[in-house]
Amino acid sequence: MNEASDVGAHFKQPLLTTPFHERERALSQVDSFVPWAGYTTVDVFTNVGQEYFAVRNACSVYDLTPMVKYRIAGPDASRYLNRLVTRDLRKLKINRVSYCVWCNDAGHIIDDGTVFRLDENEYRLCTAERQLDWFLDSAIGFDVQISEVTEQIAALALQGPTSCAVLNKLGLAGVERLKPFEFGWFDSSGMRIMVSRTGFTGDLGYELWVDPLHAVALWDALMAAGRSRGIRAIGSRALNMVRIEAGFLLPNLDFVSAESSVRLGTSRSPLELGLAWLVDFEKGHFTGRRALLEQHRQGLKRQLVGLDIAGNKPATNALLYTDRSGSKEIGSVTSAVWSPTCKRNIALAMVEAPHFALGSTLWAEVYLSRELVWERRMCRAQVVDKPFFAPERRRVTPPGDY
């Protein structure tokens, strides 16, 4: 235990480090770290472009440990979760994963995350933000135990076309039989690894969950197994590029959690975020159902859509207008990137009705620096289908050796 005088000395090192930190620091060439959920994490190891292409061309390793993990267990665990989230979880089988969102009574989204069914009465919920307060309040009346287990599980995302081949090389027999959103347990040189076919890249990929004691050994084994398959550690910057291509949302970028929004009219419903496919009105009562049903009936005032924008300058934070002269403002860009794989200038944007309809033309106000001489450009933008990038290999089981 700590010395008494050192109890609560968090001010000395406010951010925790993950079990992979030593390895990551050794690989970091540009010393670029960012805080995420209370941990020091890598923004860029060497070069964003190279890290990006590791995901799309070979395979990438991303340290997922700071992802907030909750263990939800007890006789009422299934009923509890089914009331918490908007999706029907009654169909979720053991060893399957479901992407879910949960809302407050107003139908405003609190967060999104993945639910892993570990056993009949045991689940793991992974989210980007902490929300024990909400989960515990929601648990009143249910025979269920909820605890945060973030520090008890180390996690790596192994993503990219060669990811399955690397896991095979690591000796995880049968890993290729995992279907998307399925997970299983594998042994590799004394380590017990939970492998799920999930990810945040929209590509073929897996997430590996181990006891933190085995974290460094897993890292080393993966790197060795992947050396000939182009394996590369990546930081958050490259991940952000691929997740926009895949059309995935990030809290505090694409939406603000209803539990932390201060201003009126800034929280969003899953319908407005284009996640209607996650809302099941037929499954019985869930938190936010009445408000969402009402919104569903009345139609949406705004929706998050994909944009294809002229030019090659990412339209980060751009305001959107109906016409080139910018007379009427109708929304704003939440995430934007030049997609090196699609060769398109893409963005996620919150757009007011009726302009969010597929095929609508909008205008984005983009600021360009020409060697510090700033220019304002109105760029034509078209509402297009998401995801922007969805390779067939992400679904094929067993995956080939791409």
Place this chain on the structure above:
Amino acid sequence: MGERSKPDVLIVGAGHNGLVAACYLARAGLKVQVLERNPYIGGAAVSRKLYGDFTYSNCSYVCSLLRPEIMRTLELPRFGLQIIPYDGGCTMMRDGGHLALYDNHDALRREIARHSKRDAEAYDRYARDVIRQCKFIKPLLMREPPDPTSFKPRDIRELLYLGGHFQRLGEARMYDTLRFWTMSAADFLDEYFESEIVKAHMAGSAIIGTALGPRSPGTAYVLLHHYMGDIDDTVGAWGFARGGMGAVTRSLAASLQASGGTIRTSAGVERILVRNGRSVGVALADGEEISARLVLSNMDVKRTFLNTVDSKELPEDFLRQVRNFKIRGSSGKLNIALDGLPSFPAIPVGSPSTRGDMHVTDTIEMMERAYDDWKEGAWSRAPYIDMLIPSQIDPTMAPDGKHYMSVFVQYCPYQLASGPWDAAKRKAFGDTVIDTIAQHSPDFKSLILHAEVRTPFDIENEVGLTEGNIFQGELTFDQLLFNRPIPGYAQYRTPLRGLYLCGSSTHPGGGVMGAPGANAARAVLRDLRLTGT
């Protein structure tokens, strides 16, 4: 009003609100003179050297609520005002534990999680709700509250503004606002937190300067009142005025003088002169009479109308309401010169939390018991203290290596059940506070070079605040907005033409905000048709 030397406006009291009003009026071209009873200016925003080279902020001691638009318009930074935020704060517990508050969100979450993991995450929801309510109140601070019974276009316009502003909150938050303005701090905090120490730390700002306990209805608003300031857009941040709180009034005085206004010290106003229902000037203690078109009183509403205006000149219902205005003494203050920095073994060495506000009340229960003592007419045996050592951040407050400690004490009555205050009782009160601190700092007593002990009775005598009430009147819902100070007289005007109130007895209340002074000046200028609105 022929002769040039005669001022247009006399302001009674050189506290921060009197000076703010004076500055705005002088900038509008009026000839303004401020009269101050003491040989020094500042009122309750004052820096004094009472021992060696130590500077005491001997009344108000930290700054957050002073409206940024006032600092900007009156160019206070140019005249020497600098506000430096401090980070953190802590409560030391009776069992040797502690809770620290940090600016860093992750450090703060981990710190609260030591006491309750759930509270660490509920803190974000708490901060969200407090900020939501602050965002509602803030635009109302620099406005004259409307008279809901009036049909004047201006009042109707302001009522519509208030109504529209309220409407824009949305249904759920309208309910929240009404609950917030009326509930107790303890009930409010119970809706977020389970840990006693977390609740106790947060509840402190709900009782400061208030003759109510944490379980009294209305204290949730007082908590909010302490959050509605900001420093450089950080909502709820508190800081030190460099050079002590006197720097606020010094910079205001310099701004005033640059606009042609004048200040007379040692010029105590004995009477506000009234002729035919109109104030025509003042009489000083030495008999000198000064006439002026207008008089603004920075004194509280009771001192103004019960001590300084002839009651024969005032309507009886009005006087009755003035007498009923709640302005109770509940706080004391110690200013201590220290030979070095005291140690606090509960706090990890090097923690920034000791550079902020330090407390030793670790449960709501303990705070409520402290209030019980006050109700019995005694100072709290285990008082709530808000203790800071500004010299850790502001090097001008104490000689090198020495320190100045400001200790705000709640609760201390204006009138003791045991009879009038005297030197022995003042010392006993001071010793209670010093012993309380010494329980958490073994070397504290040995470092004391000098201690100034101030009871509510002393504060009234020195500063002129009735009962030593730091807000010039309780901040309860019955005395806020269009009810402050008196229903029907919430617009800085009084039953006497030419006499205005500009102190914290008026909307939006105390806390070294300056808003009452600015709003009063605007009302005056409107009456003189010197502004459009």
